[in-house]
Amino acid sequence: MEFILQPLTLMTFFPLLGVLVLLFIPSEKKNAMRWTALIASLITFLISIWVLTMFNASNPDLQLVAKYNWITVAGWNIQYYLGIDGLSILLVLLTTFLSPISILSTWTAVEERVKEFMIFFLLLEVGMTGVFLAQDLFLFYVFWEFTLVPMYFLIGIWGGPRRIYAALKFFLYTMAGSILMLLAILWLGIYQGTFSVPDLITKGGIDPHTQLWLFIAFAAAFAIKVPMWPLHSWLPDAHVEAPTAGSVILAGVLLKMGTYGFLRFNLTLFPQAAVQAAPVIAVLAVIGIIYGAAVSYAQADIKKLVAYSSVSHLGFVMLGLFALNPQGIQGGILQMINHGLSTGALFLLVGMVYEQTHTREFKVYGGLWKVTPIFGTIFLIVSLSSMGLPGLNGFVGEFTILLGTFGSTVLHSPWYAGLAALGVIMAAVYILYMFQKIFMGPEGSIVEEVKKHGHALRDLNWREIVTIVPLLIFIFWIGLYPAPFFHLMAPSVDKLTAAFQAAALAMR
């Protein structure tokens, strides 16, 4: 009982209770299953709020720690070790916040095999929460790989026409990177004698050359997940084929696992290697920003455009993290949240219209603002947030990232931020293009097409508004008053950057 009542353990595994209940619901009672999953994820969200109230923002260290020996054989010391700090709390909250929203979005979209869908979804939530909380490398790896399986099925069963291909590609791509990470984890466990991240940090003392190799091994896994250019090829496939809720979670949380991995492991475990590798990562990030933005613009499929925009947005996150100064890292963390909110919302909205039209080709759309004004207005706000309009969340993240990068003593060149800022212009190009092609101009052929099938294109209904409004609230909140969010992460980030000052000094 003591084990399960710890707040972090409870939060991580609570969705399993939902899974258990779901197992006993007859498969024809679809609504009962939806409600069960929704309530399970909502309670998980409430638990995360409870965790937030217990979280002491001024403490930079791990809190609410749950720590038990797990596998202690032959000198291996693997622990069940959960903890939360300023680096992870927002991401955990994002996970528990997006899960009920995604479940709500499947209400009418998923009619086949509802039970399996909900079970996989709740399992996915367990995995994602675990990834953000695990403080033992081995445990982290277990959760990390565990997220793959439900996502594989979510894409592979409920996806679009090429779902099997996409799911397989997603799975293999991620696995390929993870293998390298596993090797590095084993190396650390064997030669450093512990898998616990805080212990590894305090122990330190890995020589810079080895650090670099370990850094690369970890980076391989995370860079694929982010995805950083040029390892992004799985993303458009996965996004286009995934069902709406899958896309939301994929963009909203799963990609953040990559950036979070960089933050939590690459930066803390290998500070010297991080300083050395920062320019390389930053170059890749800048290429990703510009490349993603350019490619987005040329897409004919709405979802694909949004998918490629993720490459661009996550380039900003990576750039911020590897500026290795407080502005860059805090901006990077906030931008992870922002991207989860705005791209998640974009996928939700695209899914809502797709449910009615069954097509995502730009060329059949146009003039929808007149037909569906509420939808248009919400879509506009979300697009603007994604494009980084001041007053909305995207700007706060982008600005602090670029500001941090511009003055980064590690990167030591204004060119990174200068070129990345071009991405801000290019974001306007593709976002406005998307908005224009769907909502402005003369009425598209799809309006007639939908009418032919009996019912006219309708505006958002109450369920859809309820789904999207929480995201809008945060879009405005972070844009206008991001202070509470920054306060949550500031002490932990300061602690992290202090380590870099030391590392940078040690290298001179």
Added chain:
Amino acid sequence: MVPVSYYVALSAILFTIGALGVLIRRNPLIIFMSIELMLNAANLAMVAFARIYTVLEGQIFVFFVMTVAAAEVAVGLALIVAIFRTKHSINIDEMNSLKG
């Protein structure tokens, strides 16, 4: 006192009769009776040895065997009735659906 070998011999004879009954007879009721016979042969042997060695376990086992035998007969008769209902025959040669 009757030597234990008598009991054992009787038990062996009864068992052999039972086993032959199971293998030869076509009527499942008779087969059941033969199985009972084999079980009781075992019971007899057990009671006999229990008495010789003055241990209680053998006697207790016999009670178990008797209970199990009763349960088995109940289940077996039910099965036979069910089979008769579907096949209208209880000829053992017609029951080879165990063949893969």
Added chain:
Amino acid sequence: MTFFYLAPWIVFFPVIGLLVNMIFGGRFSEKVIGTVASLASGLAFVCSVLLAYSLTGHPEAFRWTIGEWIHIGTLQLDWTFRVDTLSTTMMLVVSGVGTLIHIYAIGYMHEDVRFKSDLKRFRRFFVFLNLFIAAMMILVGGDSYLMLFVGWEGVGLCSFLLIGFWYEMDTLARPSWANSNAAKKAMIANRIGDFGFLIASFLMFWAFHSLQFDQVFQQAPAIAASNPGLITAITLFLLLGVTGKSAQIPLFVWLPDAMAGPTPVSALIHAATMVTAGVYLIARSAALYVTVPAAQFIVAMVGALTAIFAATIAVGQYDIKKVLAYSTISQLGFMVAGVGMGAFAAGMFHLVTHAFFKALLFLSAGSVILGMERGHHHLAHHKGHDEHGDPHEEVFDPNDMRNMGGLRKTMPVTFWVYLIGALALAGIFPFAGFWSKDEILANAQQGGFTAVYWLLAIAAFFTAFYMGRQIWMVFFGEPRHEAAAHAEESPKVVTVPLMVLAALSVVGGALNLPGVETLTKWLEHTVEFIKPSEFIMSVALISTALALIAIFISWLLYGRKPLKAGEVDPLKKMLGPIFTGMERRWFVDEGYKALFIDRYVDIARFTADVIDWKFWHDWFHEKVIAGTYNWLSNVMLNRYADQRGIDGFFNGLGEWTKNAAAGLRRFQNGFVRSYALFVLIGVVAILGYLLFK
């Protein structure tokens, strides 16, 4: 008594207005929606007046923080409003002119032919208008560069929304992508400018460790002494922002297209207020600009070149709003040149007077367009009886000056106010434009900016010419289209704001009369670098003479012998290809399209389709990675190692097993009895073994 605590309310009132209309507007009538919006803007104006009044007794800047924004390390940004003489000047202009335009818009939007009693559209228009006022107030009321930037992008968004207000059609109300393209173009051009602004703010932060105005300005002289290149870079990147927002060379191309928006929008956003934000930015950053004369010279030259370049284009336009649009660009050039030369008071002065007379001109042009539309409607209605439901109705452009003529008789009020506006713009004594334009010219001469002076003087000549041309073409002569003949005067709700603005255009010069210098003294409290400007008689005389000559020439060409319907423009006959150049905007748009836009689209397509998809996604991943894997697994391992080697062994094993199984399966006959027999035999065998071993 001071009212500084009202500072945030200049933003809150419009926001409340837009929320009320957005949430409850569904049940309101047109009148109520318009009143709510106008009231919101009007209350913001009242606040601005009270703030200005408070400053009279307390001229130092007042700062009012309402909340924390971004605090990371040394980056400390708050939502702080700044009330000083410069910002209140802008606030007064924005909310004052803004309120008048709100009221005008109630009438205009009702009359607009595209409106068709769609209340949702009506409500949306006023929501956007209120949003614009709010954003503009943030822009002028912010206490740091970043808060200014919030407003800066906010007004850009409103501009996008309002240019694309009739997003499903073009300017002639035909279904088209044109209006939305114009909107997109405006926002993207602005974003390019914003890029400059962003880079400037990064440079500024890492140089000054602050983005707050006072802190930046205090350190400016010291940094300028040690590292002048840095300040030059900051000011020039800011200039890029200015060229985007204030439509200067090279980013001016969006403003003419922005005329796709409803006319009140053109007046408010694209003439009076938003586009002057760049001028405000330079005036605000005076402390930075005065430290780097080289940058000042560049700014002044950009302004002067824009002034003359846009003025020449304005000469060749036929669309009544396009003429005014290019005129706006040209006048913004004047202002930018003014503030660029360090004549901050003169630039701001021209900004204020220009807000009056250009808003007046646009709104009057709107009134003209409404009149033309009414005339056309009347005509169509009349014709409708003879030719029922003719689908091939002729496309009528109510904006085209070639369709107008003689409107002075049918629309007298509009004519008079338009004339006042035109004279003010042309810089004729004693209208507002005369004083402000002259102050800029005087400063140019006095400050030794000779080239700038002559460029501006020639631009002023063109200004008077194209305004003369417009007046003659629109209001004099005979109607060239039946619609013009049947044009009707606009209702009171439209004309009353026009009269107010006309009055302001007449007396606006009094703000900063030579010798009295009210505005200069007012701004001195904030912008410390204002030079006392003199009134130079020769400059005034030359510019007035140029203006009069220009008007005379325009009379010779267009007034003496009015244009007939279908006749070629007399200037075109005279100038030939040069006129074509002016008419076609010197092919700048075409050039940009060929040089940048099409190239970007090509690059994006190429990257997406060829590099990303065909090469990286399909070829590399499918052929190389998946192909190699398949080859390894299928060909190498499967065919050679597997099929010949391992398979040979295992297939043999399999064959043997199969044969063995075929023999053994005979025992599996399904009779329990036979199984029992085997069991028995087994038991006997085992027992036998145990007994006899």
